[in-house]
Amino acid sequence: MSILLTEEQQLIGQSARDFAKEYLEPMVVEMDHTGQYPAAVVKQLAAQDFLGLFLAGEYGGAEAGYVSLVEVVENLSRVAPAVASIMVNHALAAYAIQRWGSPEQKKNCLPKLASGEVLGAFAVFEHGPTPGVGAGALMATKLPEGWALKGTKAFVRNAGAAGAYVVLACTDPAAGAKSLAAFIVNAKASGLTVGAPYETMGLKGCPMADLAFDNVMVADTAILGGSTDGSAIMTETLALASLAEAAQTVGIGQAAVEHAAAYSKTRIQFGRPIASLQAIQTLLAEVAADCHLARLGLRYAAQLMDDGQPFLVEAAMVKQALARYGAKMLIDTVQVEGGFGYSEFMPLPRLFRDITGTTLLEAPADYPEKTIAAALLA
């Protein structure tokens, strides 16, 4: 296996950079101010085949693989991480369905996800400590005509914009987290309400809201995989999420360090550019090295996915590393830019707010360590 990009992957990365320059640069500041969902840009993501990136050709996907996925996500995130978040959360739903779906489910859902006709979302978390546990946990009750879903899903990204949700629900209150199942739920399902959107610290433009299920009826055919596969689906899909978010984090860090480096060359203090100061060079060097190494780590894990190999531990390793020093990359680059780094007319404050979102969401901070330790101590 090689962690060097193939020609195609390099061209794909270039397309993503060109796309970000053309379509994301002009709208990112405004989107960050208004928090408005960028419907027009999402259509353009679809036109570039980004929404069906790793889906099979028979469903209209591009079959470009997961290394391409992280390349695209990183490059979009250098400009507009919120748009990358929309793409990533859509990808999670698409991944789950492609991986565990029945032939009918795949045929019914994947083409629409690939074309962008339907935006996907992946609803895992709840207000309780773990899915299936606590007062508002989403419970799925088996009835003759299908399943009744009741409860709440919290902090669901793409909520409201999505046309289809892949939802984790607990099928047996006694077993709690051990009996999770995944369901494909149509956004228009009766009894499903999208809560008021959260005003988030960053990644504005990617909607986030709770989903309230008031006896939402879904057919038996809506269950993804087996009725106890939910845990495996959650684990593996969240591992992909870790990887994709790591790509976002690296993209943000890369944009920040490049901006700070350029800035430091022109900012004159004490008669010379601050780039000549040891302290500045140290800060920039560490961020650049962190980005580079993290990028290689996530490319390795993505390559494992392309090779059909297990990747959970490697994904956890990247997630864990970036959870620790992801935000530091922005703390340091803001430090380099000083007063300008703190001013909202410059990009760093927005990237700072975004990177705290990409390093903490989709899994609690200690989750990756448990995965790594489990593999190590097995």
Add this chain to the structure above:
Amino acid sequence: MPKLLVCYKWVLNEQDIKIRPEDLSLDSSRAKGKISDFDRNAIEEASLIVEQQGGTVDALSYGTPAVKLSVKDALSRGPNRLLWVGDPGADDADALVIANVLAAAIRKAGPYDLILCGEGSSDMFYQQTPARLAALLGLPCVTFVSKMTLDGAVLKATRKLGECTEEVSVTGPAVVSVLSEINKPRIPSLKQVLGAAKKPSEELPIASLGLTPDELQPKAVRKSPKGFLMNRKNVVFKESDAAANVAKLVAALAAEGLR
């Protein structure tokens, strides 16, 4: 169904080229290759024509053997087939040599109904290749095209010349050079990138083109380029009081005799 040919050049990205302060020489070591900007417009225009009315587009490039790196990039932008001529001497080639090589390749691979070029390459910007090519091939030439339609054998084009705009038409094969405003080159989608590998590409060895040594000899020989560095006074007034800055500037202008 027209058979089109589009010529493009694989150039160094001028934004990556640095000027060495010691001697103003150019450092291209970090410069990546790209398809020259205006050539992308030509490739796009050719691809749009056949996507609308059928036909084929061959892409042709002459460069050092590094031109091979451009194959998938070019094919992801619409052409059906790619022909390339790789020769280490290409780095020293002037427009005369470039046109000789391209003309010889076209005589071998053609004939074509229409030959498209960009206005000029983003590195050298000779703006000579299209008219030279047409002269060598004995074809009419329409340059500086901002809009064009191909209807059977009739090409109609709008030329944007400095002082006027011309509407022209020409029947039969012709060479066209396009301006950047003619279209917006696509950002290749994933499927277009991945589809490039499935399209045919072929090397035309330079030795197979039947060119004489004289035809491969540049007549305009470039000496080593020197970076252009602005050597200005760089006096900047940046007090918080705008009036104070203005006063200083006015004094400076007076001293320069420019009030």
Add this chain to the structure above:
Amino acid sequence: MAGIFIFSEDPQLAQQLLTPALALKAASAQPLVALTACAETAQKLASLGADRVVVLKAASTTPEALAPAIAELLAKAQASVVLVGSTSSGRHLAAHLAAALKAGMTTDAKALAMVDGRLETQRILYAGLAVCDEVVALPAVATIPQRTFLPPGPAAQAGTVETLEVQADARVVVQSRTPVESEGVDITAAIKLVSVGRGFGKKEDLSLARDLAGALKAEIACTRGVAEDEHWLPIERYIGISGQTVKPELYLAVGLSGQVQHMVGCRESKVIVAVNKDEQAPIFEAADYGIVGDLYQVLPLLTVALKS
């Protein structure tokens, strides 16, 4: 080999070409022949130093249409150097001639001289990043942009004027020619320019620049974005690599960042001044003097100060 030949369909440019042509004539002891399609300028060219002026007559006299005929004439005369005025049509013509003569060609020479029986020229590369010398064996072709040279003074003796009927290339049919709507302003002739960029919020705000230009007795110019994207000013006022090139005594850049693609069009100005609120803007590196400040504050103050 015989003859330094010049051609431009632009009468002013044709006269300017005489200057370098006369230098080449002196260096090579060859006659200077001016080709023109414009009978009105023939006498002028003859009086300014052309030994012979040949007025070409044909069904169509655009440079493109005359290309094959001029090529034949040059080949017969065994021309050694051909200088063509660099207009779009001129560059098209010149390249055709170069191919026909199997000659090397320098596009947009900033300087040229005959050295050891070869034409040495200088031109810009890499979108303005670099300059380069070219050594062109004879016969050599070069295009020369407007205002690179001033026209010469009157010659001691006027040359001859003759007319020649030639065949035009009729393959490309010109259906119509529409002159570009021009304000009639030639910013390349302005001694002082106030150049505006997108630091101005809206079209109406350009009045601040106009007031300043009035106080300076300057013309208004702009960046590509202002002309082509915002359409606040006509295209003929935009300066840059695909716009105009200017060399005024004073170039006052207001609210523009100073990217290479713009600066290549004005960097030979005698004095460059910048007003920009962004201290990091590249324009300050390219300027002799600059004010870091809000143009909405600075311009009115500057206008008043200059008027007093």
